[in-house]
Amino acid sequence: MTVSPGGTATTTLTVRNDGDIVEAYTLEVAGDCAAWTTVEPARVSLYPGTSETVTLTFAPPRSHEVRAGETPLAVRVLPAERPESVVVPESTVTVEPFHELRTELEPRRRRGWLRARFRTAVQNKGNTPVDVVLAGRQDGEDLTLGFTPDKKRLEPGESAEVALKVRARKLIWFGEPVTWPFEVLATEGAEAAEGAEGGTEKDAEPKAVATAPVDDGQPGGAEPLPGEFAQIPVLPKWLLIVLAALLALLLAWFALVRPAVQSTAKQAGAKAAQEETER
Structure with missing residues (x-):
């Protein structure tokens, strides 16, 4: 039966x-x-x-x-x-077996100069053991996504937390912040290796709110979890404004104030010399 x-x-x-x-x-x-x-x-x-x-x-x-x-x-x-x-x-x-993965990415959005850390939680809600493979996906090559560990065997009802490190390819020295969207895929078995894009890293650290249950009667079913890394410039806009103002003051000093001071000093010196001569 x-x-x-x-x-x-x-x-x-x-x-x-x-x-x-x-x-x-x-x-x-x-x-x-x-x-x-x-x-x-x-x-x-x-x-x-x-x-x-x-x-x-x-x-x-x-x-x-x-x-x-x-x-x-x-x-x-x-x-x-x-x-x-x-x-x-x-x-x-x-x-009969059934497969259901429940995944969670915390937080959904992080800010940083070059890198950020997230936490991915995975729970096997199915009734048979599964090998879960985690992978990241991003349009383009602006980010590298690394999980530690990137594979985990889960018994029915078992949960695990996996660290995710997101790193931008290069710093933004000045300008506007840039938001890089990405997706996290939790897939069963070797099928997760397909579709993993945007690079991988072996070193990652924790820190990680968006939940997305994955309910599929067959192995390999997965629903991507969206995340965002907001990369901020190293030099904020207000600092550029302050530096520009200081540079303008410095130029004004050399162009206007300094010549006037020098001229006044020369006149004072000439007047003092004339008075000394008259004596």
Whole structure:
């Protein structure tokens, strides 16, 4: 019997009274399937030599707590009159795998002269282990994006944090700030290597709000997370204005004030010499 998480599947079980008295049977599901398996009807009364078929319905939730693979199934059939004759037929239910990655980039935007640090959180919400590969993508070659580590194996329900370092190709010495958009991809297995653009670095440090769940029944499904690095100039605009004002004052000094001072000094010197001569 195979069932998909979030779906349902049914099977039947036949209960037969081989005794010589009328018997009531209570049916209870045991094992790991019990939480999401029901029996209808859960109690049957049978005359000797008769039988009845009951229906077992399996409805595992779409949760990482329900692991993919074979799950033991047991149904306890308990007679009311002769409880010592209890029987427990056993079987297995195969739960199909599903894949779901939940990723988060914090913060969504950072400012800096040359580099910035972000934090990428990844959680495996699926019911089977996955190898998650992180990659960065950016239009052009203005940024390099590096993750540490860039690969992580996650068990169902497990979370991990990965450091992301974003670095611009060159400094902006003066002018207006420039915003460089980029995307973070969290993909399962080797498929993540395709589409990774904008360069990679092996060294990265933490620091990292935008969430984007990735819900895909097949491996490799991923939804990119947008981020931005706002690169600011090394010399701010106000500093350029101050330097320009200082330069203008300096030029004014040499062009206007200094000649006037020199002329006044010469006149004062000449007057003093004349007075000395008259004496």
